[in-house]
Amino acid sequence: MDAIESQILRHLSSSADASLNTYAFSQSLPAEYGVSHAAVLGCAKSLAADSYVITKSNKISYFQLTLEGTNIAKDGSQEAKCWKAIKAAGEAGLDKKGLEAAVGSAVAKVGMGNCMKAKWITKNGDSLVSAVESVTDAVQEQLNLVLAAEEDTNGSVLPAKDFTLLKKRKLVKAVDRTSYDITRGPSYALERKKKAADLTKEMLDSGAWETTEFKPYNFATVGEKVGGGYLHPLLKVRAEFRKILMQMGFEEMPTNKWVESSFWNFDTLFQPQSHPARDAHDTFFIKDPAQTVSVPEEYYKRVVKMHEEGGSGSIGYRYNFKEGDARKNLLRTHTTAVSSQMLYKLANQPGGFTPQRYFSIDRVFRNESMDATHLCEFHQVEGLVADYDLSLGDLIGTIETFFKKIGITQLRFKPAFNPYTEPSMEIFGYHPDLKKWTEIGNSGMFRPEMLAPMGLPPNVRVIAWGLSLERPTMIKYRIKNIRDLFGHKVELARTKTAPVCRFD
Numbered sequence: 001m002d003a004i005e006s007q008i009l010r011h012l013s014s015s016a017d018a019s020l021n022t023y024a025f026s027q028s029l030p031a032e033y034g035v036s037h038a039a040v041l042g043c044a045k046s047l048a049a050d051s052y053v054i055t056k057s058n059k060i061s062y063f064q065l066t067l068e069g070t071n072i073a074k075d076g077s078q079e080a081k082c083w084k085a086i087k088a089a090g091e092a093g094l095d096k097k098g099l100e101a102a103v104g105s106a107v108a109k110v111g112m113g114n115c116m117k118a119k120w121i122t123k124n125g126d127s128l129v130s131a132v133e134s135v136t137d138a139v140q141e142q143l144n145l146v147l148a149a150e151e152d153t154n155g156s157v158l159p160a161k162d163f164t165l166l167k168k169r170k171l172v173k174a175v176d177r178t179s180y181d182i183t184r185g186p187s188y189a190l191e192r193k194k195k196a197a198d199l200t201k202e203m204l205d206s207g208a209w210e211t212t213e214f215k216p217y218n219f220a221t222v223g224e225k226v227g228g229g230y231l232h233p234l235l236k237v238r239a240e241f242r243k244i245l246m247q248m249g250f251e252e253m254p255t256n257k258w259v260e261s262s263f264w265n266f267d268t269l270f271q272p273q274s275h276p277a278r279d280a281h282d283t284f285f286i287k288d289p290a291q292t293v294s295v296p297e298e299y300y301k302r303v304v305k306m307h308e309e310g311g312s313g314s315i316g317y318r319y320n321f322k323e324g325d326a327r328k329n330l331l332r333t334h335t336t337a338v339s340s341q342m343l344y345k346l347a348n349q350p351g352g353f354t355p356q357r358y359f360s361i362d363r364v365f366r367n368e369s370m371d372a373t374h375l376c377e378f379h380q381v382e383g384l385v386a387d388y389d390l391s392l393g394d395l396i397g398t399i400e401t402f403f404k405k406i407g408i409t410q411l412r413f414k415p416a417f418n419p420y421t422e423p424s425m426e427i428f429g430y431h432p433d434l435k436k437w438t439e440i441g442n443s444g445m446f447r448p449e450m451l452a453p454m455g456l457p458p459n460v461r462v463i464a465w466g467l468s469l470e471r472p473t474m475i476k477y478r479i480k481n482i483r484d485l486f487g488h489k490v491e492l493a494r495t496k497t498a499p500v501c502r503f504d
């Protein structure tokens with residue numbers, strides 16, 4: 001590179017208006033240098049950037065022989081070859097087969113017709129015989145002219161119609177080439193002084209920094225691509241939800257434990273042991289260890305009593321509670337298993353119950369058949385408020401505030417059933433893209449049968465709601481199939497280019 005650069009500068013040193021053409025220059029360098037036109041162009045541009053030279057683009061179009069054209073320029077056209085073979089056969093001439101045998105079928109195919117057209121041969125029965133004493137192979141001559149004129153002909157060596165014919169026979173092809181004409185620039189000098197890119201310790205030590213010329217900063221350049229560390233869209237939405245919930249005064253629950261006992265996942269939530277959700281078809285049970293080692297003893301007894309006999313105004317389920325079922329380990333089917341533990345802790349903390357707002361956003365597992373909107377693993381956003389004398393109005397108000405903050409302003413509530421809430425409401429939001437109401441969450445007030453065994457004061461009410469993280473993320477990022485969002489089929493490129501999530 002440096003060698004080419006200094007050669008260019010030396011070339012321009014002969015006079016103030018000396019010039020050179022990059023292509024001609026690259027051709028003039030001895031072949032053993034192996035210098036391509038592209039390399040010379042690169043040097044020219046670099047010199048121009050520092051005003052050592054001025055470049056003017058020079059675009060030319062010319063014709064070049066194709067491989068077949070090159071062969072014909074050397075050995076003659078197909079028609080000339082055919083004529084020669086026929087002429088050599090004398091008065092008897094050659095039939096088609098004979099001609100093919102003499103010149104090859106490819107040459108015969110093109111050459112025979114052209115010989116007829118040029119009236120070089122005639123037909124005598126089945127035979128082809130020569131009709132002239134001699135021929136001039138115009139095509140060969142034309143090709144040699146093009147070859148000799150090299151490339152700076154601009155097509156002037158031949159009439160345009162000849163070029164058209166040669167092009168049609170694919171013997172020549174049009175080529176464009178852009179090169180640069182170079183002259184001295186305002187900062188021209190025989191030697192290039194490289195501008196420094198960095199300030200070094202040596203420059204500071206020696207004082208050279210005072211006279212050193214530095215390269216200007218290029219603020220327009222695009223930064224290097226970051227190789228990794230992109231946040232998945234679910235993480236972006238989670239971060240945003242977390243921020244919103246924290247602003248609303250909610251504290252995050254510890255949800256990093258995926259394996260729970262049936263006790264916490266179902267029993268404490270007053271979900272009967274015969275409930276279909278507790279079937280292996282809906283829940284992933286753990287084989288090893290299959291049973292939990294401990295449950296809080298006193299609390300456990302109160303839960304059993306609530307299931308079997310009732311209390312706090314409830315008649316219970318009136319069945320025989322099985323400890324074996326309660327101790328079965330599973331992959332939690334909802335984060336409400338954690339809410340339950342947090343409420344139990346809240347009721348039994350030193351000093352007794354204090355009002356609290358909790359939230360969590362984490363993974364849950366369900367043994368479901370997978371389709372475009374269902375996976376076996378997904379994420380739940382869950383929120384709860386525990387305080388004295390809360391009402392359904394508080395629940396609706398809290399939910400409305402939360403959804404408004406994530407950009408869903410039109411809400412409807414539909415009565416529903418959960419074993420652990422009464423009343424329960426499904427939450428529907430208006431989807432402006434789909435122009436319809438879609439289910440976005442579930443909510444309710446935890447039942448006294450769930451809260452009383454924990455030891456919460458009787459007038460403490462707990463309002464709670466839950467939704468999936470995937471649904472709002474799919475809406476936000478306009479993803480149709482859940483498999484494109486989560487799991488092994490996710491396209492990495494999409495994760496890398498997913499914009500930041502903002503709800504405002």
Ligand SMILES: N[C@@H](Cc1ccccc1)C(=O)O
Nearest residue numbers: 334336442443444464465466
């Ligand atoms: N646990 C419920 C969500 C929910 C949470 C809290 C109260 C009511 C419902 C579910 O899995 O769908």
